[in-house]
Amino acid sequence: MAVDFKELKREDCRTVARRLGLELNRQDKARCFLHAGDKNPSLQVYADGWKCFGCGEHGDAVDLISKYLSISNVEAVEWMKKEFNIQEPPRKQDYGQAEREHIYPGGQVKKVIYRRADGSKYACWLHMEGGTWQKGRGTAPHSLYIAGELAGAVFICEGEKDAETLHKLGYNAASGADGAGHGKWRPEYTEQLKGLPVCIFQDNDKIGKDYAQETAAALHGVASSVQVLDLSQVWPKAPEKGDISDLIAQFGPEKSCDMIAQLISTTPQWEPPPPEVDPLFSLFKSLEDFPEEEAKWLIPGWIPAGQISVIAADGGIGKTTLWCHLIAALSNGITCILDPPGYNREPMKIMFLTTEDSVRKKLRKKLRLAGANMKNIITPDFVGDRSGMLHKLKFGSEELERVLRHFRPALCVFDPIQGFTPPHVNMGSRNEMRDCTAQLITIGEDINTTALIVCHTNKRKGASGRDRIADSADIWDIARSVLMAGFTEELGIRYLSNEKNNYAQLQETILFSIDSNEQIHKEGTSWRRDREYVMGAEQARSSPVREDCKAFIIKTLHEAGGAMSTADLDKLATAAGYSFTAVKRAKQDLKKGGSVKYFHTGGNAARVWHIQALVEPENGGFEELPDDTETPFDNALPSDLSKVV
DSSP states (O other), X not given: OOOOHHHHHTSOHHHHHHHHXXXXXXXXXXXXXXXXXXXXXXXXXXXXXXXXXTTOOEXXXXXXXXHHHTOOHHHHHHHHHHHTTOOOOOOOOOOOEEEEEEEETTTTEEEEEEEOTTSOEEEEEEEEETTEEEESOTTOOOOOEEESOSOSSEEEXXXXXXXXXXXXXXXXXXXXXXXXXXXXXXXXXXHHTTTSEEEEEEOSSHHHHXXXXXXXXXXXXXXXXXXXXEXXXXXXXXXXXXXXXXXXXXXXXXXXXXXXHHHHHHSOOOOOOOOOOOTTGGGOOOGGGSXXXXXXXXXXXXXXXXXXXXXXXXXXXXXXXXXXXXXXXXXXXOOOTTSOTTOOOOOOXXXXXXXXXXXXXXXXXXXXXXXXXXXXXXXXXXXGOSSOGGXXXXXXXHHHHHHHHHHOOSEEEEEOGGGGSOTTSOTTOHHHHHHHHHHHHHHHHHHOOEEEEEEEBOOOTTOXXXXXXXXXXXXXXXXXXXXXXXXXXXXXXXXXXXXXXXXXXXXXXXXXXXXXXXXXXXXXXESOOHHHHXXXXXXXXXXXXXXXXXXXXXXXXXXXXXXXXXXXHHHHHHHTTOOHHXXXXXXXXXXXXXXXXXXXXXXXXSOEEEEEEOSOOTTXXXXXXXXXXXXXXXXXXXXXXXXXX
């Protein structure tokens, strides 16, 4: 017998890969040859196939050869036969014996049915040419095989033998030339039956039923009438693939004629089935059918329920402390700094997913101090994940959807965005980010789960709005609400600005501070936005005011005996009219230039940072203090410090 193509495709892919020259590691992985830059092996080879988890390409042994060598599948099979010395046995010429023949009237063609020794059958077409039968159909047109004549009611069967069997009972019968199957009923057959009543016998199997329906559809509106006769209606125990010849053999001519007559009298005229409604179309409806709904809020005016919101800030602002404050309030049913006075809420189930901070070492304590209800907060235990399942929790993943639909949290925090963006997604691509985050919108609106995504901001000069979000500015477009946090010019005071709000007016900027226990305190409100604060900081970095501030710092340190605590210096500078940002930048410049140095006292338990001048002010001399010199600040306490420099 010939080489089985299917068997070749099932050849062990690992053996084939090594024969091709792919370097497989102990895990049967190799660097993918289909995409550039595959530094870490992403092509996994199995016994029965292969897949690249980088580019998504996959296949069997033949596909691997074809793609690696850039050849066709047929050429790949020949390569396998040669490489593995696969010999194709010689074919045996077994034509068998002619069993019957059917002459197609008017066409000068006939079909001869042969039966091989193994019981299989095949057909051979012959045509009349020069007074003798020649191989093939020649130029004969396609036509029905007709047993009887095309007059009165015509019964359509699957094969010529069935048509002849019916004709012996007095019926005009016909069949197609190629048996049953999709596309085997030809337009020429339909034309031959124009204006005639037609009854179609369907064989008792799926192929037969489908073929009967396809034939009826072709004849509808062309034949004068069409009926599809189902033998199982009068023969409930009809065998699989049972046909009209089987019925006649089972019940005899007389009873069979009665059964056929019963079928004809009880079978309605065939009508085309109603068109299938595309499920996509069912999702569209008139605007009149849409109810008007007010936006629902997780935090009134700030974070809409069931949608995506974003909180973004520079490093060191306290993003984690901020979202911990929010989820603590939501989990325990208490107010947060964003709530209107006297606002009440029910405790909610909250989930957070973070790839940056340890739950055990940091976040649990932070949430406890913030007043969170621990029972209402869920987070994955990465320590207990031996199989790596938690690393599959990415935007758009089936794992993330399973988790959210199972726990149904009111809020899920993702910190940071990079930790949950699939590795194959280009964060700078609008379409790719929309595709992978669309899942959160669908789930959110379905189970009312709000997503809060934590992002970093970039420090590019002049950046504002959506351009302030680092890595993926398009998350701005996807989010329904965007919050930005940063430092004000006032010492220790931060801001939280509502930069985008699709369902309400922009809210007043919240001013807040974070104390030594990492607790958040509301310090007031402002109508200044993130851009104004950022521009103020940029001006402070480049303004001549900073030079004046530097001179003020040196002069103040000199007047204080050469050194003072940074907290006291900051208070004096801000009292003199310098902004917190200007003071901060001035101190940085002085330190870089070698004009001042920092030191601390009080030991590890209560460190107090001091700043010491190393240069003279312009109006007087100054002697540098040795490091071991006692100062009035050696025993100072940090109780009044709100900023560590």
